[in-house]
Amino acid sequence: MNMVDRLPLEGLRGELRLDEPLARYVSWRAGGRARRLYRPADLDDLSAFLSRLPADEPLLFIGLGSNLLVRDAGYPGSVVLMHAAGRHPELLDGLLYAEAGVASPKVARFAARNDLAGAEFLAGVPGTVGGALAMNAGCYGAETWDIVARVLTIDRRGRQRKREAGEFATGYRHCALKDGARLGQDEWFAAAWFRLAPGDGTAARARIKGLLAMRVATQPLDLPNAGSVFRNPPNGHAARLIETCGLKGLARGGARVSEKHANFIVNPKGAACAADIEWLIETVRSTVRDRTGVDLVPEVRIVGGAA
Numbered sequence: 269m270n271m272v273d274r275l276p277l278e279g280l281r282g283e284l285r286l287d288e289p290l291a292r293y294v295s296w297r298a299g300g301r302a303r304r305l306y307r308p309a310d311l312d313d314l315s316a317f318l319s320r321l322p323a324d325e326p327l328l329f330i331g332l333g334s335n336l337l338v339r340d341a342g343y344p345g346s347v348v349l350m351h352a353a354g355r356h357p358e359l360l361d362g363l364l365y366a367e368a369g370v371a372s373p374k375v376a377r378f379a380a381r382n383d384l385a386g387a388e389f390l391a392g393v394p395g396t397v398g399g400a401l402a403m404n405a406g407c408y409g410a411e412t413w414d415i416v417a418r419v420l421t422i423d424r425r426g427r428q429r430k431r432e433a434g435e436f437a438t439g440y441r442h443c444a445l446k447d448g449a450r451l452g453q454d455e456w457f458a459a460a461w462f463r464l465a466p467g468d469g470t471a472a473r474a475r476i477k478g479l480l481a482m483r484v485a486t487q488p489l490d491l492p493n494a495g496s497v498f499r500n501p502p503n504g505h506a507a508r509l510i511e512t513c514g515l516k517g518l519a520r521g522g523a524r525v526s527e528k529h530a531n532f533i534v535n536p537k538g539a540a541c542a543a544d545i546e547w548l549i550e551t552v553r554s555t556v557r558d559r560t561g562v563d564l565v566p567e568v569r570i571v572g573g574a575a
Contacts, residue, residue: 275320281309282317290342293349294333295394297492297538298523298545300342300572302328307349311367311458314348315426321346323424328571329456331369331396334495335403337549339572340542348456351396363417363461368398372405375462376476385467386415391476392483394495398457403567404443408479413438420459428458441499441567488526491534497549498531498564506564507531509556518551520544525552546570 277284288305291297308314321327326345330336350369357366357378364384366375376391389410393400400412401419416433423429437444449455483489498506510516510530518525522539525548526532533548549566557563 280317281313283307290338293330294336294338295492296337296494296535296545298535298540299338299542300340302343302347304346305349306346311428315422315428318422318424318426327424329398331399332371334395335399335568336494337542337545337568337570339570341573343572350398364464365459365461366397367459368396368457370397372397372400379464380469380472380476383467383469384464385472386464387462388472388475388479392479397460401457401460402443402451403441404438413443415462415464417461417463419457421455422458423455486529488528488532488534491536492538493532493534494568496531496567497533499567501562501564509560509562510552513555513559515552515555518548520547523548
């Protein structure tokens with residue numbers, strides 16, 4: 269038994285699982301196991317759990333598992349599962365507050381019900397608030413950090429800290445702390461306060477309905493996928509480049525490049541291993557680079573060791 273298996277767990281209120289298959293928690297439905305997976309009862313329980321981990325323990329936070337590929341050898345450390353279906357946004361002092369484990373579409377719907385405008389685009393973000401903050405997720409002309417007032421972060425020792433939006437440098441699919449602390453290594457997002465304008469709830473719900481209809485019509489949402497695999501290059505579209513190179517339908521194992529949207533890799537029967545998906549990512553990237561001169565940058569985060 270190693271050190272992490274002998275951690276003092278008395279008093280923790282969350283759910284602990286050892287040697288847990290992560291394919292259950294990522295939207296690609298592929299990948300290896302976590303040595304330890306912990307689903308905290310709340311943020312205070314998460315603080316208690318983190319305070320007991322060794323300082324060098326590999327640590328991964330997962331929301332809904334979109335934009336994430338876990339290699340087949342699994343994750344050699346602790347995984348924190350943030351998503352909690354029972355948690356809901358709320359209004360606090362004129363701001364919309366949501367914990368990192370709340371699904372982004374839930375924020376959009378809550379805002380609309382409360383006649384607030386500006387969060388409708390979050391209905392098209394297939395992940396949680398924490399993931400949306402970490403990558404400045406966006407769609408249809410809007411981005412997460414456009415509406416952030418402040419956030420709550422948590423560090424490896426379990427300490428919670430409020431930070432203002434101005435403490436972060438953000439851009440297209442990018443977010444970093446200006447003080448040098450490393451997001452995803454030293455600190456993680458625990459919650460956010462969003463500043464939204466008064467609006468028309470009926471109009472907001474209609475816009476959300478239209479955005480979701482557009483997603484269904486253009487993306488392979490009926491098949492396991494991780495969202496867009498590559499960022500759009502400046503003044504271009506990754507999907508268009510991939511399609512131009514004739515890569516729609518390219519397959520390996522149980523995975524393939526979607527025929528419906530070329531910037532998606534799908535796992536139709538859940539039969540693909542992570543290595544199949546990673547091979548497709550690298551093959552698409554190298555082929556597009558060789559044929560067009562454009563080096564596509566993956567949006568997908570790849571973690572864990574090779575099998």
